Amino acid sequence: MIKPISSWQNPNNHLEQLLTTPWYRALNKIFSQILLLTHDFYKTENITPTIFPITTGSVSSPFGLGSDSLPVKINIKNNDMYLADSMQFSLEIATRLNEKGAYYIMPSFRGENTDARHLNEFVHSEVEIKGDLNDVMSLAERYIKYLIRGLKDTCAKEIAEVCGTTEHLDNVLNKPFYKIRFEDAMRELSDMPDAFKELDKDLYAITSVGEHALVDKYGDFTWITHMPYKSVPFYQAKEAGTDFSMTGDLLAGIGETLGCGQRVLSSQDAINSLDEHNVDKSGYQWYIDMRNIQQVQTSGFGMGIERFILWLLKHNDIRDCTLLIRDHNKIIFP
RNA sequence: UCGGGCAUAGUUCAGUCGGUAGAACAACGGACUGUUAAUCCGUAUGUCACUGGUUCGAGUCCAGUUGCCCGAGCCA
Numbered sequence: 001m002i003k004p005i006s007s008w009q010n011p012n013n014h015l016e017q018l019l020t021t022p023w024y025r026a027l028n029k030i031f032s033q034i035l036l037l038t039h040d041f042y043k044t045e046n047i048t049p050t051i052f053p054i055t056t057g058s059v060s061s062p063f064g065l066g067s068d069s070l071p072v073k074i075n076i077k078n079n080d081m082y083l084a085d086s087m088q089f090s091l092e093i094a095t096r097l098n099e100k101g102a103y104y105i106m107p108s109f110r111g112e113n114t115d116a117r118h119l120n121e122f123v124h125s126e127v128e129i130k131g132d133l134n135d136v137m138s139l140a141e142r143y144i145k146y147l148i149r150g151l152k153d154t155c156a157k158e159i160a161e162v163c164g165t166t167e168h169l170d171n172v173l174n175k176p177f178y179k180i181r182f183e184d185a186m187r188e189l190s191d192m193p194d195a196f197k198e199l200d201k202d203l204y205a206i207t208s209v210g211e212h213a214l215v216d217k218y219g220d221f222t223w224i225t226h227m228p229y230k231s232v233p234f235y236q237a238k239e240a241g242t243d244f245s246m247t248g249d250l251l252a253g254i255g256e257t258l259g260c261g262q263r264v265l266s267s268q269d270a271i272n273s274l275d276e277h278n279v280d281k282s283g284y285q286w287y288i289d290m291r292n293i294q295q296v297q298t299s300g301f302g303m304g305i306e307r308f309i310l311w312l313l314k315h316n317d318i319r320d321c322t323l324l325i326r327d328h329n330k331i332i333f334p
Numbered sequence: 335u336c337g338g339g340c341a342u343a344g345u346u347c348a349g350u351c352g353g354u355a356g357a358a359c360a361a362c363g364g365a366c367u368g369u370u371a372a373u374c375c376g377u378a379u380g381u382c383a384c385u386g387g388u389u390c391g392a393g394u395c396c397a398g399u400u401g402c403c404c405g406a407g408c409c410a
Contacts (some may be wrong), residue, residue, distance in 0.1 A: 085409095304409090
């Protein structure tokens with residue numbers, strides 16, 4: 001059996017653990033296979049690889065009533081800017097340059113404190129395609145199953161040595177991912193007061209307790225879709241005729257592993273959404289303009305690779321799932 | 335980011351009611367033992383995180399700042 005050693009607790013002694021323990025040897029192999037499989041998968045889908053700057057003036061995360069997520073602010077030559085918290089905006093541009101869409105797999109940066117479910121720098125596998133919510137959800141399902149099949153071929157020994165089984169891989173491959181709308185999940189979990197919290201009057205969001213309850217009930221890789229429009233970022237499209245959004249979160253293991261959404265279509269949709277979410281338009285005029293230059297319906301998803309590995313290895317602390325430790329509250333070598 | 339806790343010797347921590355700063359381990363010096371070291375004796379530990387306030391007097395009470403820990407939040 002291979003067990004993690006939690007060497008992130010003492011970053012200055014981490015290097016020896018990294019270089020000498022079977023846990024990190026297995027983790028390294030899994031990471032490299034996921035990279036290879038990701039490129040293979042998108043090649044079969046005819047979706048184009050891209051690469052972008054990691055600094056930006058437009059961050060995508062600090063929006064929505066349900067979010068006080070923080071970008072990582074840096075200062076270069078006296079200019080305040082951010083490290084990318086997501087490449088979604090760049091991918092929306094790249095999708096307009098390519099036939100089907102564009103993907104990217106690189107670190108994203110977040111300003112919250114690290115804990116068992118969060119890293120300050122995580123490997124983000126993101127894609128944006130021409131299409132709607134259904135298209136991107138089915139792409140996500142194909143991607144995850146492609147990864148699982150590939151990892152079964154190449155890393156079954158390592159996975160079995162960590163978890164004692166590879167049964168959870170087969171369970172996922174053998175059935176379609178269960179889908180439940182947010183409003184239906186709320187009704188089904190109405191006897192659990194902690195499953196949802198009220199963000200604002202009559203505006204609710206699911207909690208990690210609620211996510212766990214859904215995973216317990218419907219198994220790993222369960223979709224919760226159509227979150228309340230006001231609780232999601234401005235760039236997510238509104239469902240016609242409802243107060244919900246064209247979004248989906250994919251739950252597995254400890255919780256949200258992948259998030260996806262259909263983007264606002266027209267420049268007027270973008271303006272309305274910025275207003276309804278009370279977001280200052282000055283940093284996002286380009287986002288409005290882009291829809292005037294070329295209006296395309298796009299949708300995309302982002303998956304946290306370490307969170308996927310957490311599920312893959314049936315583990316519960318994401319800090320064990322990175323090769324080089326990063327904690328923005330500390331200076332760490334190497 | 336919010337809430338709670340903590341900050342005293344190299345380290346781990348005591349410090350009562352506001353009245354001159356304490357222990358253990360580590361370190362250093364010596365003694366002794368047929369010797370990679372143990373044991374015994376001895377020695378020194380310090381901007382009590384920082385700034386200000388209250389007070390005759392602050393490690394102790396109050397305010398602010400900084401740093402760390404725990405919890406929550408957020409997300410992928």
